[in-house]
Amino acid sequence: MVEDLREVLARFESAGRLARVRVPVDPRFELAGICTRAHRDPRLRDRVLLFEQVRGAELPVVANLFNTREKVAFALGVAESELLTVGVRALERPRPPVEVAAGPCQEVVREPPDLRVLPLCTNSELDGGPYVTAGLHITANPETGARNVGVQRNMYHAPDRLGIWMAPTHMFQHYRLAEEHGAPLPVAIAVGVHPALLVASQFRLAFDEDELAAAGGLLGAPVELVRCRTVPLHVPAAAEVVIEGEVLPQVREREGPFGEFARLYGQARDLPVVRVKAITHRRDALWHNVIAATVPENAVIGSVGREPALFRAVRAAVPTVTAVHMPIGSGANFHALIALRKTVEGEPQKAAFAAFAHQDLIKHVVVVDDDIDIYDLSDVDYALATRFRADRDLYIIPRVKGNPLDPAADEYATGRATVAKLIVDATKPLAAPPEHYRFAQVPAEVMARIAQDWPRYFG
Ligand SMILES: Cc1cc2nc3c(=O)[nH]c(=O)nc-3n(C[C@H](O)[C@H](O)[C@H](O)COP(=O)(O)O)c2cc1C
Ligand SMILES: [Mn+2]
Incomplete structure (x- = not known):
């Protein structure tokens, strides 16, 4: 079995790095405010936050999981200095996912769905509504069937409708191909997945290459998938929550504003809509909230995810x-x-x-x-x-x-x-004389002797 998000959280907790917030917290602004302040506090910055009681929702919320690169490294089980190397290795040695018969992400099936059971958070003051912020969007190329995975934000419109903002991503290409035929694009949105999956979703792969195979490369083991209930797609079996649905052709609704990674607002626009067909989740599911603007979580996931392919491109030159x-x-x-x-x-x-x-x-x-x-x-x-x-x-x-x-x-x-x-x-x-740029140093043999005698000085 591959590690799941809960096991990652258990490792943070064993290391004394999980802070549980037990008092009820409002998912509108208060949760984000606490995360923002914790990120700025040197004593809390290194902790993952678990909000046990979120007003109006049953699910606890995990937050500040990605506010530092060191946390991503800890979650991946490597040193921070190894992030680039393990990313490059995952790109070079992908491991395709495997299908399993059943998974905890479908212990509870809510059909018809009602998004109001989930603790969607409102993170920035002018945000157009509560958002799904950590949703791994899984789609298939309508022509080739190839899988694609990326993270997109989803604004709450109604109990069975979400907005979606797709930049010119691979997922947007899938949507365009479906829309040309007047067809909806099936999508599965997995929330509460192993951090390796979120990092791999940011890898710059070619069109029709599977980010879940790259995630397997990062994890050192294939990701296990189960078949969705209402859409012809597969999702990570260990996900906490899965929202199944379809992006409707020709439909646009007002989405935004939204506090973005550049710490500014993306303006409200008319954007496509996901009709939700089912919500499945673990019996005691966790929700995951990611903050883009006041905590640099998009930037942290993005940096770890984008550097490996950038490195390969620059090294090729x-x-x-x-x-x-x-x-x-x-x-x-x-x-x-x-x-x-x-x-x-x-x-x-x-x-x-x-x-x-x-x-x-x-x-x-x-x-x-x-x-x-x-x-x-x-x-x-x-x-x-x-x-x-x-x-x-x-x-x-x-x-x-x-x-x-x-x-x-x-x-x-x-x-x-x-x-x-x-x-x-x-x-x-290159033409500069070496002595021009010679670092001033304490003699190496003196440093070596001091290293040996170290306890003597401060013992
Ligand atoms: C937390 C987070 C939120 C993101 N939100 C969006 C979004 O709302 N829309 C978007 O187009 N890209 C968003 N991105 C960036 C895409 O996930 C990223 O470009 C991804 O590599 C796209 O994959 P694809 O080209 O394979 O579809 C987000 C990234 C992160 C880490
Ligand atoms: Mn892709």
């Missing part, structure tokens, strides 16, 4: 690339940091172009030498301070295809967004 990082403060979208061992001048620029080509949202690329730790922004700051010269190392490429989620883009939110791209080359010039 410049083989001496040693790491890439999409820092959380940039929403893990607008900035990419690249570390490489430069062998000829111009390689940093080439690496930056590979990053721009890989992901539309990447706008500013900083390239550093491989002795800089790009996961430590203070180290990147050091490289900028000492190895970068604005008159020589700065490159601006105007009017490149950007992304409508970028508030700085021309025609923000119209779909015709262009932006300027920036390359900052903070690598040392």
Whole structure:
């Protein structure tokens, strides 16, 4: 059996890292407010929160599971410094899921469904309603049958209707193909899954490649699936809750605003609608809420999920690339940091172009030498301070295809967004004499002796 979300939570609890909130909490703003404050509090930041009583709902809510990269690493059972490596390995060695006859996600079947039994949360002040925020959307290509998995938000419209916002994702391609034939697109929305599944859902795979196989690669074991009750799809057997339904063709309803990863509101628009056909769940199911704006959970999942494919793309262009990082403060979208061992001048620029080509949202690329730790922004700051010269190392490429989620883009939110791209080359010039950049250090043999004698000094 593969580990499930509960077993991950049990590991957090054994490590003293699960905080249970036992008093009743309002899913409208109060829950998000507590998560926001806990994220800012150094004593609570590293805890996962379990809200045992959420007003108006039976299910407890898990939250702040993804507010730091370290938590994702802990959930995956690896060190934070290994996240890139395990992601790349999962991309290279996918393990297709397997079907099982029955699973706990269908212990209770609610048909007809009523979304009001679920603790959908309202996280930001102007949000258009309560949202499903951690829903793994599983669909099949209407032409090839190939599975796709991504996370989309769903706004509550009615007891059996949810809104959905699909950027030009693979899922949106499925929807377009179905809609062209006037047909609904069956969808299964799994909530409360192992963190590996959410991370894998953010991998940049090719169209018709299965993110659940990549999730199996991350877990080191195939994900187990059960057949849905009312739609021709399969879902992770261990999910806490599954919402089965179909995205209706030609139907649009007002959705939004919604507090987004850029800490701004996505504006209200007329967007497609999911007609819910059934809700299935575990007998004592948990709900999972993810916050995008006031806690950087989208950015954290996105950074861990997007870096591996970015690394492969940049390494294909410049083989001496040693790491890439999409820092959380940039929403893990607008900035990419690249570390490489430069062998000829111009390689940093080439690496930056590979990053721009890989992901539309990447706008500013900083390239550093491989002795800089790009996961430590203070180290990147050091490289900028000492190895970068604005008159020589700065490159601006105007009017490149950007992304409508970028508030700085021309025609923000119209779909015709262009932006300027920036390359900052903070690598040392190859021609610089070595002594010029020699780090000042305590002699190595003295450091070694001190390490041996360490208890003597503070014993
Ligand atoms: C918490 C979270 C929420 C997200 N919400 C949305 C969303 O509402 N709409 C969307 O298009 N993408 C959203 N994304 C990004 C997609 O899940 C991501 O681009 C995914 O890789 C798309 O997969 P696909 O191209 O295989 O369909 C979200 C990501 C995360 C981590
Ligand atoms: Mn996909």
